[in-house]
Amino acid sequence: MYFDRTNLSDAQLLDFYKALVYPRLVEEKMLLLLRQGRITKWFSGIGQEAIAVGATLALQPNEWILPLHRNLGVFTARHMPLHKLFHQWQGHAEGYSQGRERSFHFGSKAHHIWGMISHLGPQLSIADGIGLAHRLKGEKLVALAFTGEGGTSEGEFHEALNLAAVWELPVIFLIENNGYALSTPVSEQYRCSQLADKAWGYGMEGMRINGNNLLEVYQTILKAREYAIREQKPVLIEAMTFRMRGHEEASGTKYVPARKLEEWALQDPIEQYEAFLLEQKILNPELITALHHELHTTLEAELALADAAAPVAINQKKELADVYAPLPASMSLLPLVNEALAAMSAPREKRFIDAITEGLQQAMNKHPQLLLMGQDIAGYGGAFKITEGFLERFGKDRVRNTPLCESAVLGAAAGAAVEGHKSMVEMQFADFVTCGFNQIVNNLAKLHYRWGQPADVVVRLPTGAGVGAGPFHSQSNESWFTHTPGLKVVYPSSPADAKGLLLAALEDPNPVLFFEHKALYRSISGPVPEDYYLTPIGKAHLVQTGTDASIITYGSGVHWAMEYAALHPGISLDILDLRTLQPLDYSAIRNTAARTGRVLVLHEDTLTGGIGGEIAAWIGEHCFTSLDAPVLRCASLDTPVPFAAALEHEFLAKSRLEASLNKLLAY
Structure with missing residues (x-):
């Protein structure tokens, strides 16, 4: 040799x-x-x-x-x-x-x-x-x-x-x-x-x-x-x-x-x-x-x-605390939309999609180490045009088109984080996240718990049905991730929350999955402050108070519930928008159950294995004495998302909302 x-x-x-x-x-x-x-x-x-x-x-x-x-x-x-x-x-x-x-x-x-x-x-x-x-x-x-x-x-x-x-x-x-x-x-x-x-x-x-x-x-x-x-x-x-x-x-x-x-x-x-x-x-x-x-x-x-080492001491509180990296002190200096909305600049009317774009722009201005990665997000502006103009404004080093390799891009985002970069990775459709599942649930989610390394990565996932896109562009797959410790999962329903939750996610040193419903992009508008503000992750929003029954929901379900309430003024509904699915706001869930004694959990995801089952089980276990009826779930059919409009309408939970509420109120 x-x-x-x-x-x-x-x-x-x-x-x-x-x-x-x-x-x-x-x-x-x-x-x-x-x-x-x-x-x-x-x-x-x-x-x-x-x-x-x-x-x-x-x-x-x-x-x-x-x-x-x-x-x-x-x-x-x-x-x-x-x-x-x-x-x-x-x-x-x-x-x-x-x-x-x-x-x-x-x-x-x-x-x-x-x-x-x-x-x-x-x-x-x-x-x-x-x-x-x-x-x-x-x-x-x-x-x-x-x-x-x-x-x-x-x-x-x-x-x-x-x-x-x-x-x-x-x-x-x-x-x-x-x-x-x-x-x-x-x-x-x-x-x-x-x-x-x-x-x-x-x-x-x-x-x-x-x-x-x-x-x-x-x-x-x-x-x-x-x-x-x-x-x-x-x-x-x-x-x-x-x-x-x-x-x-x-x-x-x-x-x-x-x-x-x-x-x-x-x-x-x-x-x-x-x-x-x-x-x-x-x-x-x-x-x-x-x-x-x-x-x-x-x-x-x-x-x-x-040999002189002491054995591991059991400390459940520490084990749970170390699943997530602590939030930076700087986050406490930023205004929370729930607390300071009135003190902000006069809100402008913005579409859901424009609120996301504005939030990303403001985050890119505030954090020069923030990178955007995704298929077609640079010159083309992304499949939904959310990053249109970003390439010219922030340059190709920070706005990065990627090959079709979801897993490698998510891994690259984790690697960049260890060297001080923040990353936003856009899945062209939430359905495509399956190709990067391992990086999310086994690398990003477990990094801090395993060896104290934060994973400063936000994954944006355009999700949901109602747009005639069929089985591979319409899935609601948020429940795949709420089961995984170490991930935070947010799902806004309003333009103001879309911006505020996105900014909160980008400030957070933990991996955050940000679900944004495609059908809401251009169909809803609402007041959005111009300021840089945070909607707190882990805090639900009480859309309206009522006494007859509670609807606990998120995303498109919030609009279905509000529409139903407007068409049925004789029914006093408490509507709770979860906004964050991991961690859940159990205090808000307990309060709405106590207010009405009747709870319907509504979501677009399919019934079996959806997060509604977890919420219903928690209410049954912790709020039993407040209930006047069993907790019911209203969800989409246990089938893939169909393409034809009539089939898709029947698939969605919205088509069963009235029947579900009538059943609940009959107790």
């Missing part, structure tokens, strides 16, 4: 040796502790340490690395204390995720290491967002994302590489090709001769290297870094190696031919590099022994320190 030591001193080569050996020694100790039951799981990187160590050594300490299960060398080369890593692996409160995650599913902003999730593609898109932030700030930095050869089969691999190429981002994609994705060999994973060849299809540089050669990895990443910064373009590197142990220890290696293990054992990265240093007279047997003793001493001292 040839080692290129260009521009490396003897002292550096010796430091590299220690950086390579240390994770091996740690792993050998962890395997012993696994057998003793002191840790519960381990994903071994024995035999492929040179990739993680060489890549980390080639980067600057403030450049983000997005590692996977087998990259212990990233963490040790970034000098993360072993005792705290051990706390992490044992599930102690002093670990990086406070006992909430295991193994390497955690990140550390202080060490510029992003916390992976079990899904093997999403971190690639996160790197795009970090690279974008570096580019926009003019920083000479790169982001490096690991993936395995199995991960290249994920759709996110294509989306992330394509987005990086189109946006010309300084990102290094590093494939650890270790022969097997759990037990699936490469022969069943892809048909190209080498994965590096895929780079050419994206218009980027690609190369294959020996992943067991520490200096080849180091020199290649060093050159790739220089290229990515100089040219502002991504690079794909395939590092060939082999996994000498099972996917995780319980899996074993019975599916691996013995001859392969024997062949790759001869290419052990530590033995090969050690032989090179011996030949260069940089190492000798006595020094090897001394260095191993030094590293073992450090290792044992760190583990002794780790």
